[in-house]
Amino acid sequence: MRTAMRWALRSVVLALAVGTAYGLIRHRNAGLILAVACGAAVAATVAHGQLRALSLVRERVAWFNVLTALPQMLVLLGVFCVFAIFAAGAPWNLVWTALFGLAYGGVAALAWRRLAAAPGSAQDSQAGWRTLGRYGMATWLVAALSTAAILATQHEVDVRAGAAALGKFTMAMTLAQIPLTPISYAAPLLWRRWMERPNTQALRTGASILFVSLLGVAAVAWALANVWPDLGLGEAYAGATRALAVLLAGGAAEAASRVLTVHSNASGLPWVGVRAEIARWCVLAIGWALPLPSGMLPVCVVWAIAAGAALLVFVHHALAEAKN
Numbered sequence: 001m002r003t004a005m006r007w008a009l010r011s012v013v014l015a016l017a018v019g020t021a022y023g024l025i026r027h028r029n030a031g032l033i034l035a036v037a038c039g040a041a042v043a044a045t046v047a048h049g050q051l052r053a054l055s056l057v058r059e060r061v062a063w064f065n066v067l068t069a070l071p072q073m074l075v076l077l078g079v080f081c082v083f084a085i086f087a088a089g090a091p092w093n094l095v096w097t098a099l100f101g102l103a104y105g106g107v108a109a110l111a112w113r114r115l116a117a118a119p120g121s122a123q124d125s126q127a128g129w130r131t132l133g134r135y136g137m138a139t140w141l142v143a144a145l146s147t148a149a150i151l152a153t154q155h156e157v158d159v160r161a162g163a164a165a166l167g168k169f170t171m172a173m174t175l176a177q178i179p180l181t182p183i184s185y186a187a188p189l190l191w192r193r194w195m196e197r198p199n200t201q202a203l204r205t206g207a208s209i210l211f212v213s214l215l216g217v218a219a220v221a222w223a224l225a226n227v228w229p230d231l232g233l234g235e236a237y238a239g240a241t242r243a244l245a246v247l248l249a250g251g252a253a254e255a256a257s258r259v260l261t262v263h264s265n266a267s268g269l270p271w272v273g274v275r276a277e278i279a280r281w282c283v284l285a286i287g288w289a290l291p292l293p294s295g296m297l298p299v300c301v302v303w304a305i306a307a308g309a310a311l312l313v314f315v316h317h318a319l320a321e322a323k324n
Contacts (some may be wrong), residue, residue, distance in 0.1 A: 004057075005115060007132075008050035016043035027093065037097040044105030051111035056188050067111055068185065074103035138270030142261060143231040145277035149284060153303050156288055157174065157296045168240040171231070172300070176247035179214055180255055188264045194266035203263050204318065207256040211311075214252035221245035243300045249305030253311040260314040269317075276313040283309040 005140070019042025023035030052067045078099040150173065158166040222245035230237040231244065261273040286303030 003323070004054055005051075005112070008047065008054065009048055012043045012047045015046035019043060032111070037094055037101060039186045040105070041097045041101035041159075044101045044103075044108055047108035048111070051115060053188065054115055055111055059073045061189060061192075063114075064188070067107060071107045074106070074322065075099060078103060083273045085152070097191065105157045106197055135265070135270050138274050139265070139284050140241050142270075142273040142277055145274075145281060149277075149280055149303075150218065151243065151305070153282065153299060157299050160292070160294065160299060162295045164236070168237055169243060169296045171230075171237065172240050172244040172247050175231075175244055179217070179248075179251060180258065180322045181254055183210075183258050189206040191257065191266050194263055200263075200318075207259050210259065211256040214248060214255055218245050218248035218252060221248055239295075239297070243297060246300040246304050250307035253304070253307040257307070257314060260311075260318075262313070271308065272317050276310040279313045280306045280310040 016039045018039070020035050020039030020040075023038030024032075027034050027038070046066070048071060052064065055067055056064050064255040082099060130270040143205065154166060155174075156171060157169045161169075184311055221241060225245060229239060229241050231240045257273075257276060261276070264270060283306035284302060287305065288299075292298040298324070
């Protein structure tokens, strides 16, 4: 644990440097104070993420849940204070940066104090550079490739259908992420459980139920598109409901993939998720190279098929594992 905390501290120092450099480049006319505040906010967020993960190893699940929810609650409460500060004429960018830095930094400090006071354990292991590099690189690649896929798809919609369609697509994609949010929050808890008590059959059943359930939601959204084509947002969003239905179909595969990614990591196979993301990108590249019909809906279909391709990688791995 002590070694892990030292690594966390080093990552915070690196985040402080990177965040400050970004602040200097992005807000070069705002002065050094804003740049340092930006770096501090980035470092606080990184510290919270690192220490939150470490708390899952040593602390009870309830404490992990507190560390997860508390910064966001503080930010929400801080928003009300920000309005009063705005009225006083304070610079908005500095205020928002300070808000995030204080919320996440305060909770990170609380987590650090608790972890530092915890006694050592004979079960603490020393991970070598190779293990850290393998897991770290795989985790980073999965996160980077999945996020980049969304950004690249948004760019594709903008190029093929224009800014108005991009607005509709972004709204639909945001709504499609709602069912995935609980999975993201539950992922560390699932990882801990499967590290202690792996249950492959329960995993497959749960992933299948999740996939089928979200497919059902997608089917309902598609049926509603005929009577509620604009998601209730007005004529400017006409066609967004159908796009949401297609993205939810892809979201069904995405939800199952996220759960299976956690299981692969807990099983010591982090590169299965990387192969799934590579499959996703291959389908996206092929789909965008095809002469698709105009509009954003064909791009949404390509996105959904690509998400299904990523899921198939996990299915293939599970079948191969079952044979062995």
